[in-house]
Amino acid sequence: MSELSVNHLLGIKYLNKEDVRLIFETADHFKEVINRPIKKVPSLRDITIANLFFENSTRTKLSFELAEKRLSADVINFSSAQSSVKKGETLIDTVNNILSMKVDMVVMRHPNPGAGVFLSKHVKARIINAGDGAHEHPTQALLDSYSIRERLGEVKGKKVVIVGDILHSRVALSNIFALQLQGAEVMVCGPKTLIPKYINELGVKVETNLRKALNWCDVANMLRIQNERMDISYFPSTREYTQQFGVNKALLDSLDKEITIMHPGPINRGVEITSDVADSKQAIILDQVQNGVAIRMAVIYLLASKIKQ
Numbered sequence: 001m002s003e004l005s006v007n008h009l010l011g012i013k014y015l016n017k018e019d020v021r022l023i024f025e026t027a028d029h030f031k032e033v034i035n036r037p038i039k040k041v042p043s044l045r046d047i048t049i050a051n052l053f054f055e056n057s058t059r060t061k062l063s064f065e066l067a068e069k070r071l072s073a074d075v076i077n078f079s080s081a082q083s084s085v086k087k088g089e090t091l092i093d094t095v096n097n098i099l100s101m102k103v104d105m106v107v108m109r110h111p112n113p114g115a116g117v118f119l120s121k122h123v124k125a126r127i128i129n130a131g132d133g134a135h136e137h138p139t140q141a142l143l144d145s146y147s148i149r150e151r152l153g154e155v156k157g158k159k160v161v162i163v164g165d166i167l168h169s170r171v172a173l174s175n176i177f178a179l180q181l182q183g184a185e186v187m188v189c190g191p192k193t194l195i196p197k198y199i200n201e202l203g204v205k206v207e208t209n210l211r212k213a214l215n216w217c218d219v220a221n222m223l224r225i226q227n228e229r230m231d232i233s234y235f236p237s238t239r240e241y242t243q244q245f246g247v248n249k250a251l252l253d254s255l256d257k258e259i260t261i262m263h264p265g266p267i268n269r270g271v272e273i274t275s276d277v278a279d280s281k282q283a284i285i286l287d288q289v290q291n292g293v294a295i296r297m298a299v300i301y302l303l304a305s306k307i308k309q
Helices: 017-034 059-070 091-099 115-120 138-152 170-181 197-202 210-216 238-245 249-253 285-307
Strands: 048-053 074-079 105-110 126-132 159-163 185-189 205-207 219-222 260-262
Touching (some): 017 138, 017 170, 048 091, 059 074, 091 115, 105 115, 126 285, 138 285, 159 210, 210 249
Parallel strands (some): 048 074, 048 105, 159 219, 219 260
């Protein structure tokens, strides 16, 4: 198979195993490109991409922008803070105005779950979901799986625990879908108040004891507490959360085996993970960042090739 089964990247749940394999193989090629002295390829010289961020983002936005520029696409950046959205313009009007400038692809982050799906039904451009509320963040899940494949050889059969604020995390949901699609076992770990009720329906294990979870897993993906999405207090204090669910070097060293530590960022050092863990050889956090550019190049390239048909 040399093309994706989908016309947009709206969520991992719309992809099949072959799509993931194709994205990873394409990313392998682009990873080699971004490690060359000249890091650009002329693949998308005739494609224009708009980055629409209705929520704050640093790493994802920079990663997409870099991926687009490495592919030689023309790029427009749109931030809702300085836009007519503040004056009451609707999402479709905003996007249609941008598309009238002959834009081929839209990368969008939006606070409302399903915003990308809604948009894909109303506009002509290819849509890439860069995060929709607490719903999905497909490119993050792809780069996480890709990083596991790079470190451990394959994803199939691996045991991955996602630790922290599962309830508010779009990274957790996309990761669960992506890991299960590739045949990994998934566990979530965190305070009961931060584990959603529907989690059992997804076929994942639930553990509230961090040490047990770490002894079970090959990989621990540490999530930050999303204070900006919380309207009530889900646990007594940050200090207490850290004592129960924070990973430090002493805890890692006391385990029966060496596990791999991941983090989608931004890291709250000293809360979910200490600096000596984040900067250790067991952590692949900076590899994830580098792989993010290669994965996003692959997704953009594969979707753009469908525009040209």
